[in-house]
Amino acid sequence: MLVLEDVHTHYGKIEALHGVSVEVKKGEIVSLIGANGAGKTTLLMTVCGNPRASSGRIFLEGREITNESTAQIMRSGIAIVPEGRRVFSGLTVEENLHMGGFFNTKAEIRKSQEHVYELFPRLKEREHQRAGTMSGGEQQMLAIGRALMSRPEMIILDEPSLGLAPLIIKQIFEIIGQLREEGITVFLVEQNAHQALNLADRGYVLETGKIRLHDTGKNLLNNPDVQNAYLGG
Amino acid sequence: MAANNFRHALFCAFITLIISYPIIGFNLEAQGINVTLTGADATTIVMVLLAAVIVFLFQMFREQIMGGLKSIPHPLPQSNKEPMAENRRAKIESWVLTGIVVLALFWPFFVSRGSVDLATLVLIYVMLALGLNVVVGLAGLLDLGYVAFYAVGAYTFALLSQYTGISFWLALPIGALLAALFGLVLGFPVLRLRGDYLAIVTLGFGEIIRILLNNWTTLTGGPNGIGGIPDPTLFGMEFGRRVKEEGNTSFHETFGIAYSGEHKVIFLYLIALVLAVFTALVIRRFMRMPVGRAWEALREDEIAARSLGLSRTAVKLSAFTIGAFFAGFAGTVFASKQGFISPESFVFLESAIILAIVVLGGMGSQIGVVLAAIAVTILPELAREFSEYRMLIFGAAMVLMMVWRPQGLMPMRRIHIELKRQE
Numbered sequence: 001m002l003v004l005e006d007v008h009t010h011y012g013k014i015e016a017l018h019g020v021s022v023e024v025k026k027g028e029i030v031s032l033i034g035a036n037g038a039g040k041t042t043l044l045m046t047v048c049g050n051p052r053a054s055s056g057r058i059f060l061e062g063r064e065i066t067n068e069s070t071a072q073i074m075r076s077g078i079a080i081v082p083e084g085r086r087v088f089s090g091l092t093v094e095e096n097l098h099m100g101g102f103f104n105t106k107a108e109i110r111k112s113q114e115h116v117y118e119l120f121p122r123l124k125e126r127e128h129q130r131a132g133t134m135s136g137g138e139q140q141m142l143a144i145g146r147a148l149m150s151r152p153e154m155i156i157l158d159e160p161s162l163g164l165a166p167l168i169i170k171q172i173f174e175i176i177g178q179l180r181e182e183g184i185t186v187f188l189v190e191q192n193a194h195q196a197l198n199l200a201d202r203g204y205v206l207e208t209g210k211i212r213l214h215d216t217g218k219n220l221l222n223n224p225d226v227q228n229a230y231l232g233g
Numbered sequence: 234m235a236a237n238n239f240r241h242a243l244f245c246a247f248i249t250l251i252i253s254y255p256i257i258g259f260n261l262e263a264q265g266i267n268v269t270l271t272g273a274d275a276t277t278i279v280m281v282l283l284a285a286v287i288v289f290l291f292q293m294f295r296e297q298i299m300g301g302l303k304s305i306p307h308p309l310p311q312s313n314k315e316p317m318a319e320n321r322r323a324k325i326e327s328w329v330l331t332g333i334v335v336l337a338l339f340w341p342f343f344v345s346r347g348s349v350d351l352a353t354l355v356l357i358y359v360m361l362a363l364g365l366n367v368v369v370g371l372a373g374l375l376d377l378g379y380v381a382f383y384a385v386g387a388y389t390f391a392l393l394s395q396y397t398g399i400s401f402w403l404a405l406p407i408g409a410l411l412a413a414l415f416g417l418v419l420g421f422p423v424l425r426l427r428g429d430y431l432a433i434v435t436l437g438f439g440e441i442i443r444i445l446l447n448n449w450t451t452l453t454g455g456p457n458g459i460g461g462i463p464d465p466t467l468f469g470m471e472f473g474r475r476v477k478e479e480g481n482t483s484f485h486e487t488f489g490i491a492y493s494g495e496h497k498v499i500f501l502y503l504i505a506l507v508l509a510v511f512t513a514l515v516i517r518r519f520m521r522m523p524v525g526r527a528w529e530a531l532r533e534d535e536i537a538a539r540s541l542g543l544s545r546t547a548v549k550l551s552a553f554t555i556g557a558f559f560a561g562f563a564g565t566v567f568a569s570k571q572g573f574i575s576p577e578s579f580v581f582l583e584s585a586i587i588l589a590i591v592v593l594g595g596m597g598s599q600i601g602v603v604l605a606a607i608a609v610t611i612l613p614e615l616a617r618e619f620s621e622y623r624m625l626i627f628g629a630a631m632v633l634m635m636v637w638r639p640q641g642l643m644p645m646r647r648i649h650i651e652l653k654r655q656e
Binding site for chain 1: 526534536538540543545
């Protein structure tokens with residue numbers, strides 16, 4: 001579904017990704033874990049075309065998207081939940097969701113809105129509340145819901161557990177599992193390695209701009225190196 | 234706390250003294266070839282001291298005064314009221330607005346020529362403010378050089394009429410389109426800029442246009458401006474006493490009524506009214522279209538908007554272009570109204586006033602912006618009796634307004650419903 005081939009990314013003269021190859025297959029949950037500054041967010045942003053990869057190639061469902069504009073990429077069946085949620089705080093929950101279905105017809109929007117409310121009954125309760133006044137967990141639900149509004153085949157989540165209470169994190173991860181049941185491919189970037197690997201079919205470990213390890217989620221969880229570095233021994 | 238306040242108040246009073254005494258207190262008098270400096274008379278000194286005392290008292294009891302100001306009930310306590318059903322309110326609103334427009338259509342026939350002239354100016358500012366509202370209020374792009382597009386519209390008409398003898402009606406779309414083109418051209422270099430940086434670039438752009446007009450003497454006449462800009466005609470009927478252009482007829486002869494200078498003024502007012510209503514309706518339409526929502530999304534959070542597949546380029550350029558288009562409209566009407574334009578009409582202060590209208594009215598809110606345009610244009614006229622102090626009064630009014638109602642006269646309405654209590 002999504003393939004990165006030897007991708008290098010630069011910020012000015014500094015190379016942030018030194019040849020990264022990642023593959024996410026249809027219907028999988030793939031987790032990317034790594035420490036602060038390893039380049040996780042850079043990798044996601046490169047997929048979105050901002051910044052562009054300086055070399056290497058990126059494919060989405062067999063189509064090369066390396067040089068496509070961000071707007072084009074984001075309209076081709078892929079949706080991203082950005083780091084830090086970034087909901088439109090002045091808009092209501094419903095308006096936020098409608099923004100997510102910007103390029104869809106009204107009927108489609110109505111359908112996906114109902115679907116999102118089924119996944120997150122909490123959002124239905126808060127339908128007319130301004131997004132900025134909600135708690136972090138609710139905002140994260142909204143951010144995921146908004147991404148789902150465009151009916152994507154693949155969803156990319158950037159640190160969905162950031163700054164949330166453990167109970168809420170558990171809920172969010174349950175929802176992510178549910179997305180897989182619905183056939184949505186999930187690419188998950190997390191610092192919360194334990195939960196992310198537990199849920200994932202496969203996992204990648206990113207270290208200073210390079211893929212260090214690549215295995216199934218279970219194997220990575222049991223890998224002593226990973227345990228030492230990311231799971232607190 | 235009190236001692237601190239006292240010291241601060243004393244300091245402010247002292248500053249008032251040392252600033253105002255030299256400015257107001259000393260007079261330069263020319264006696265022959267000598268200039269002598271005379272001190273102020275007793276009353277002036279008393280006034281200066283009085284001012285210092287007022288400043289002192291205000292600073293001393295600042296918190297109480299400001300607190301009192303805030304507790305004055307707002308004239309539009311929308312937020313406390315149960316909101317009316319959305320569609321019912323929209324219906325009432327549209328009826329009221331239609332009524333106002335109809336009244337405005339007949340109003341000029343009953344008032345003096347001066348008021349109609351002023352009202353035309355108000356309507357020009359309404360158009361400008363509605364246009365800038367798209368850029369600043371909706372798309373959140375701070376544009377300090379908006380007057381440049383106004384100038385483009387005005388000069389397009391002036392130059393075309395001078396060199397090709399074009400009529401107002403033909404110049405209107407050309408001026409607006411050319412202004413829109415300039416908006417597009419400015420849009421490209423500023424695509425990546427936000428906030429302060431954008432403000433500075435647009436400020437520079439506004440000045441470039443003005444200085445270009447000022448210095449390109451061979452084309453624009455430079456500071457001498459361009460005169461003899463024709464008045465609009467009504468289906469080939471002119472409003473002057475004598476017909477200037479061949480093939481045209483004159484209005485008063487066609488209808489067999491006595492000539493009156495008021496006809497032209499009223500006609501211009503009606504044109505401005507129709508165009509202002511047109512501007513408001515078109516922009517209202519845009520606000521409800523996807524592009525309007527895209528502007529708001531970009532204003533709220535650029536990264537989120539882009540993550541949803543919105544193209545930053547398209548959204549920003551559309552805001553700039555549409556905003557500039559209506560400034561071009563306003564410019565053409567302005568040129569026709571004045572009959573003479575020079576770069577002096579398009580200084581930075583104009584941009585600042587238009588921006589002030591948008592901020593005072595409440596960013597993004599159309600009705601608020603229209604009200605503010607009326608207030609900002611008429612207030613200095615009403616305060617004309619105070620002649621030299623009118624800008625002072627104007628400034629004070631603005632400061633009070635921002636303290637009392639920082640969100641603007643009529644803040645943009647978002648659907649706002651109180652949460653139901655959970656049992």
